[in-house]
Each structure stands twice: as C-alpha cells, then as structure tokens.
Amino acid sequence: MKYAIVENGGKQFKVVEGEAIEVDRMPAEVGEKVGLKRVLLMVDGDNVTIGTPTIKGVQVSATVAEHFKGPKIIIFKYSPRKRIRVKGGHRQQYTRLIVNTIGKPGESKKVDKAEAPASKKSEAKVEKKVTAKKVSTKAVSKVKKTEKAPATKTKKSTEKKTATKKETTKKATKKTTPKKTSSTKKS
Numbered sequence: 237m238k239y240a241i242v243e244n245g246g247k248q249f250k251v252v253e254g255e256a257i258e259v260d261r262m263p264a265e266v267g268e269k270v271g272l273k274r275v276l277l278m279v280d281g282d283n284v285t286i287g288t289p290t291i292k293g294v295q296v297s298a299t300v301a302e303h304f305k306g307p308k309i310i311i312f313k314y315s316p317r318k319r320i321r322v323k324g325g326h327r328q329q330y331t332r333l334i335v336n337t338i339g340k341p342g343e344s345k346k347v348d349k350a351e352a353p354a355s356k357k358s359e360a361k362v363e364k365k366v367t368a369k370k371v372s373t374k375a376v377s378k379v380k381k382t383e384k385a386p387a388t389k390t391k392k393s394t395e396k397k398t399a400t401k402k403e404t405t406k407k408a409t410k411k412t413t414p415k416k417t418s419s420t421k422k423s
C-alpha cells in the first residue's frame with residue numbers, strides 16, 4: 237500500500253492514492269489539478285522514506301472535487317455582572333481533494349503483473365452476474381403476468397376484514413349508549 241504524510245495549511249494529512257482528503261479552502265477551480273509539494277513521509281510497500289523536513293522531488297498530485305462549508309460553530313461570550321452577552325458564529329471553508337498519484341512529477345503509476353490478470357477475471361465475473369440479473373428479471377415479469385388468481389383472493393379477504401370491522405364498530409356503539417330512564421315527578 238502506497239501512502240504519504242503531507243503538510244498543507246499548517247496541518248498534516250495522510251493521503252492514499254484514489255482516496256479523498258478535506259483541506260482548508262484552496263484558490264483553485266473544481267476539476268483543476270493541484271500539487272502538494274510538502275511531503276514529510278512516503279511509504280511504498282516496505283520502502284519508507286522520511287524527509288528532513290521534506291522529501292525533495294516528491295509531490296502528491298490531486299484533483300479538486302468540490303468546495304464546501306464545514307459545520308456551524310457558535311461562539312457565545314458571557315459575563316453575568318457586567319451585562320455582557322456577545323453571540324457570534326463561524327463556518328470554515330473546505331476543499332475536497334481526490335489524490336491521483338504519489339511520487340515524482342511525471343512518474344507513471346506502476347501496475348503489478350499479478351493485478352492485471354486478476355482484474356480481467358473480476359470483469360468477466362461481473363459480466364456474468366449482469367446477464368444473470370437480466371434473465372432473472374425477465375423470468376420474474378413472466379411469473380407476475382401469469383399470477384392473477386392470488387390477487388382475487390386478497391380482494392375477498394380484505395372485503396371480509398372490512399365487514400367484520402363494521403360489525404364490531406356497530407356493537408361498540410350499542411354498548412356505549414346509555415339507557416334513558418323516564419323520570420316522573422310526583423306532586
């Protein structure tokens with residue numbers, strides 16, 4: 237696994253090829269390529285290179301994916317006896333970078349011989365799964381068209397349920413109505 241520790245904006249980030257990192261806002265347009273030149277450490281498998289303080293000739297190339305705002309932070313200063321109440325807020329601006337390559341500028345990415353045939357095999361498996369899904373969806377649609385009998389059974393069962401609900405509500409209303417007694421006054 238190839239990764240590096242990069243410094244940007246006074247902060248250090250661990251970057252891995254193909255992954256995204258979030259740094260402070262950079263003056264670059266979305267889709268533009270950016271080079272991070274302050275590489276402090278680089279690990280490529282068993283080879284570890286440590287800079288003093290940076291590694292010369294090594295940089296991280298990345299593409300700007302988006303600019304966005306961080307969470308809102310509320311700052312509230314309060315002093316009870318002096319009647320001081322100051323409310324303020326802050327939202328930090330960030331840039332999301334997708335790391336393309338780690339290494340010397342112009343250096344192409346090395347592809348292992350073991351990885352290349354494995355990727356072809358995995359592509360073949362994916363194609364087989366896609367064709368299997370297509371067949372299964374066709375079979376399911378045919379089965380749905382032929383199954384009309386269960387739909388009528390469900391209609392009858394729902395009619396029975398609504399009929400029993402109506403009967404129970406009638407019985408409940410009869411029980412809850414109080415009986416009126418006739419009261420005659422004797423004079």
